Each structure stands twice: as C-alpha cells, then as structure tokens.
Amino acid sequence: MARPRQFDEKNAVTSATELFWRRGYHATSVRDLGDELKLTPSSLYRTFTDKHTLFLRALDHYRATESAQARQRLDAADRPVREVLREWMLWLVTCPAGDKSGRGCFVVNTATELGTTDEKVRLRTEAAFETTRQALRSALAAGRDRGELSADLDIDDAVELLFTTVLGLRVRERAGHDTERLTTAIDLAIRALGPAPAEPA
C-alpha cells in the first residue's frame, strides 16, 4: 500500500538509547541522532514525533532490555542469595566491552539530569527504581526463607542499603572508578546483611 521503510524501528531505538545513554539528553542533538540512526529528519520526526518522545522511547527500551536483564539475573532462586547478589552487583559495574565502560546506568544518569524538571521522565525513572528495589526485596526474602539470612534481618531496611549502594556503584562506574575498589564496596555491603544463621540442631 505504500513505500516500505529502509530502516528497522527497533534498531533505531536501540541506537538512540546508546547515544542518549552516553551523552545525556541535552548534549545529544537531533542531527547527532539522525547521523547515528541513519535517519533523515523527516523520517525521524514522522516515526518518533519529536526528540523528547524519542527519548522516552529510549528510556522505555532501556527498561525493557537492560533493566529487565538485570532483574532476571537477580532472580536466581536456586542459588545462595549472597552469591547471586555479589555476581549481580559485579555485573552492574563490569562492562561487557571496552567502549561500553563509563556509561553508568541510563536511568541514574537521566534521573540526575532531568528528574527534577521533567515529570514524564521522573515517573519512568522512579518506576525503574522501584522495580529494582522490588527485585532486591524478592531476592532477600527468598534467601531468608531458605535460612541463608537471619530471621531478624529487616528486609526493607536491607533493600534501602543495597539499593543506595547500587546507585553509588553506577555513578562510580560512570566516573571510571576502579573495579577493584567497587568490588570492595560490594563485598562489604553484602557482609552488612549479617552472618548466616547457625544451622538448627
């Protein structure tokens, strides 16, 4: 019925996410996006309405891919919760490839850049944050039910510490801090969950 597109919309969103993630919203121009996504202005605006809407698409895409993967990695119910937490946090601060380091977390970067001024953005970043906290809560609850954590441990409290630590780690990864030092912080945060309760007789 009409001329077919020469580009894949999902690939475009992925590339846009990459750019916004690395540079932030204000430092990324529509022309930058056009170059990276191989889209002319007309195609870009017909497909994504405007820069801001595309940014929201990028945020949603990030949550649906990166954030979802993170949540999945945390949901390994068959392994000790401390191990899972440790590997999960290490994964958060260890970048798969060389040029992917220094990106931090797209949600964290966005929350600090736009969270105070852009309500639509704020709703999304808060939702992403709450999802992470929920995943932490589940993992800790499962660990406690398996007797790996003290029954006295207040899980909601522990979530606050771990979540705060994660945000700090993400900032430090973006700032290029040593993975070794971040690992130290991770290990100490997990140790703060307290010792494993003694095996009942």
Add this chain to the structure above:
Amino acid sequence: MARPRQFDEKNAVTSATELFWRRGYHATSVRDLGDELKLTPSSLYRTFTDKHTLFLRALDHYRATESAQARQRLDAADRPVREVLREWMLWLVTCPAGDKSGRGCFVVNTATELGTTDEKVRLRTEAAFETTRQALRSALAAGRDRGELSADLDIDDAVELLFTTVLGLRVRERAGHDTERLTTAIDLAIRALGPAPAEPA
C-alpha cells in the same frame, strides 16, 4: 583608575553555582546566567572568559564552600565516630530550606553529565571525590584509635562502602526520595562498620 564594577564577583559565582547545580551545564544558557547574575553579556565574558570557564569557577567555588563545610563537619575528632558519621550523612541528604531540595550534589551531578567527556571537569570531580574519601579515612582512623571500631576493621575497605553509599544517597536526594528511607540506609551502612570492640579489662 577605571570605572568600578556594579556587581560583586563572588556573589556572581555563587549565583552561577546555584544555577549550574540545579540545572546542569548544558541546560543552563549564558542568557540564563546573565539574568540570574544581573550581568550583561559583555561583563560576563570580560569577567569569566566564557561559559565553560565560569562553570569551572562554579565547581571550584562549590568545592571551596559546600565540600569544605562537609569535610569540616566530618572532622569532629572529639565525638564518637558513628555519631559524627550519622549526623554528617543525614546532613548530606537533608536540605536546609525547601527550595534547596532536589539539588543533589553538584560534583555528582557534574561527574555524571560531563565527567566522561570533559577532562578538566573530570580532574576536579575526581579531586573532590578523593577529598571526601580522605576525610572518611581520617574519621574512621581516629575512631579506631579511640577504640570505637574494631582493630580488625580494614579502614580502606570501609571507606569504599561509605563513599559509595554517600554517592547513592546524593543521587537519591536529587531524585526526591524519602528522607526516612535514606536514614535507614545510613543507619545500616554505619552498622556495617561492625560492633564496638569490648572494653579491655
């Protein structure tokens, strides 16, 4: 020898810091700065060279005031280290006035926005970070020397956890998170320093 200025340079830097702090670098235009500092473009550029240089001045000003005050608050050698740490972290996430909330930490905001692209900025944010870590290290060492912390505690490790927590707290303050929840995270982080060692007989 010449016409005197009608503005105070320090006040101008303070106002510029305020603006950059709240909005970030890219979202703050030279005209915004001119309006806020009551400076015409000519005066602004004659005094501060350009926007980027003014931003560096603002960063330095922040470090010389806010950061210095933070370091000072942490250096209360005559009081229990846990108390000092707790009150210090609470102060970091509790804003003096209503309209000052949601600003987070200028250094953290800047590190995430520009740290990966702007080398001059990166040097300053890293220096600020190292100063904070040094202050934490001193406070912990003093506490250990006073017998408030276990001699087994690795202070460098503890610094990594506390510092990471602080960055996370700053992000969460900017994101508008509940002070109550942040307090929970603070208390748990401090508890992670371990129990006070038993009094020697």
Add this chain to the structure above:
DNA sequence: ACAGTATGGGAGCGATCGCTCCCATACCGG
C-alpha cells in the same frame, strides 16, 4: 579639570538548535 581606563548596556554576529515542508521515489492493491 582632564586624560586614561575599565564598566554596563545592548545590538547583533555566525552557528546550531529542534523542527517543518516539499518532492521525487518506491512500493502495493486493483
């Protein structure tokens, strides 16, 4: 009083911003 000098005010520079419009192009249904 007067020459010297840096200031405040403001018009406006070229570049880039986000975005719109037009049109030749290319595909599909009949």
Add this chain to the structure above:
DNA sequence: CCGGTATGGGAGCGATCGCTCCCATACTGT
C-alpha cells in the same frame, strides 16, 4: 499497468545558542 500512499532526501524555517563588538558611562590618578 497505474493510482494511491508512505518513504528518503534535503532545503530551510524561526528560535536560540555561545559569543563579540561598539559606545556612552563613570570612576581614578595626576
């Protein structure tokens, strides 16, 4: 084979960007 329709390409819109220049102004040292 051709009319209908959405696309890719690109010129260019008004607005704003960071910044420069000119000039009347207002103060100081002699």
